[in-house]
Amino acid sequence: MSARADPHPIRDFFIADLIDYAPKDSAEMMERPFFSIAKRKRNKPIHYETPDGKLWIKVNGNPTHGMATIWDADILIWCISRIVAQRDAGKNDLRPIIHTTPYELLKGIARGTSGQDYIELLRAIKRLRTTEVETNIRAGKRRYTAFHYLGDIEGEGEGIDDPEQLKSLTLRVPDWLLDGIMSGNILTLDREYFLLTGGIERAIYRVARKHAGSQPHGWTVKMTTLYDKTGSESPLKKFTFRIREMCRADELPRYAMRETTTQDGSPAVHFVDRMHAQEAAKERRGADKNQRGRQDARAAWLDAQRDPRAFDGAWTAWIEGGYPPDGFATACADKRANMPG
Numbered sequence: 620m621s622a623r624a625d626p627h628p629i630r631d632f633f634i635a636d637l638i639d640y641a642p643k644d645s646a647e648m649m650e651r652p653f654f655s656i657a658k659r660k661r662n663k664p665i666h667y668e669t670p671d672g673k674l675w676i677k678v679n680g681n682p683t684h685g686m687a688t689i690w691d692a693d694i695l696i697w698c699i700s701r702i703v704a705q706r707d708a709g710k711n712d713l714r715p716i717i718h719t720t721p722y723e724l725l726k727g728i729a730r731g732t733s734g735q736d737y738i739e740l741l742r743a744i745k746r747l748r749t750t751e752v753e754t755n756i757r758a759g760k761r762r763y764t765a766f767h768y769l770g771d772i773e774g775e776g777e778g779i780d781d782p783e784q785l786k787s788l789t790l791r792v793p794d795w796l797l798d799g800i801m802s803g804n805i806l807t808l809d810r811e812y813f814l815l816t817g818g819i820e821r822a823i824y825r826v827a828r829k830h831a832g833s834q835p836h837g838w839t840v841k842m843t844t845l846y847d848k849t850g851s852e853s854p855l856k857k858f859t860f861r862i863r864e865m866c867r868a869d870e871l872p873r874y875a876m877r878e879t880t881t882q883d884g885s886p887a888v889h890f891v892d893r894m895h896a897q898e899a900a901k902e903r904r905g906a907d908k909n910q911r912g913r914q915d916a917r918a919a920w921l922d923a924q925r926d927p928r929a930f931d932g933a934w935t936a937w938i939e940g941g942y943p944p945d946g947f948a949t950a951c952a953d954k955r956a957n958m959p960g
Contacts, residue, residue, distance in 0.1 A: 652850025656818030837891025919948030
């Protein structure tokens with residue numbers, strides 16, 4: 620298990636240039652495949668079902684625009700964060716409507732502000748607007764909810780064909796998402812998430828953030844389960860190879876990840892917060908040092924031709940007496956020394 624520092628540290632002077640808020644996301648969407656993780660256009664639907672068959676998700680992209688991607692989801696993260704900020708500020712009449720400008724939105728999701736960035740922003744909004752989701756999460760086994768990631772869009776400017784001239788944007792998130800916010804089903808993301816450029820890295824981080832969280836012992840998941848949770852279009856064999864590469868590189872923000880196996884021998888991945896990984900490594904180093912000290916002490920005890928059966932009692936009494944461990948060997952080598960025991 621890796622205990623090294625996060626490979627993507629963000630210094631204080633850089634935070635303002637990246638994003639200036641604590642990004643929030645829907646916990647329910649983080650652990651399941653709601654978005655395409657490929658940069659190429661995806662028209663193949665996502666159909667996900669939990670192993671017990673109780674929860675399911677169907678995501679269908681528009682043939683013209685394609686399915687909303689995990690990068691498009693940054694816009695929803697920004698909207699969720701804005702609504703949560705209003706809630707935390709004590710605003711009672713929360714609405715699923717966000718008034719903003721294209722420039723503010725681009726800066727809020729850590730994007731550039733070139734002409735191409737404006738064009739890509741409008742394309743992302745169209746994908747969110749036209750991607751349809753059906754799910755029975757929160758609706759019950761025999762009921763389901765259908766919605767688009769964004770509802771009606773309003774803008775003020777010269778026209779959508781010239782996005783740089785748009786002076787304002789009004790975005791509406793679905794009621795399903797607002798209900799999740801109001802019920803507390805949200806998690807704070809690490810800001811380094813926005814630095815992840817690969818779709819699979821983003822998907823894996825989101826799953827780890829939801830399930831591993833801040834658990835001291837982390838979370839272990841089968842490779843096949845992780846595959847299902849990402850909605851990857853790649854064959855399982857290729858997906859597994861990529862995850863193993865990620866384990867070796869161990870560059871995921873916040874979470875250390877290593878390849879392992881479950882009790883039945885299935886390939887799996889273990890995720891743990893780097894803070895806990897570092898603490899565990901420190902404890903192991905301390906335990907190893909103590910074990911080596913005990914072994915050296917026993918060797919010195921035997922070299923002094925003392926009774927082997929009396930070593931355990933003498934060592935325990937020495938340590939409990941507050942004597943330095945490295946002084947034991949010197950003391951037991953002195954035949955005149957009255958060793959504790």
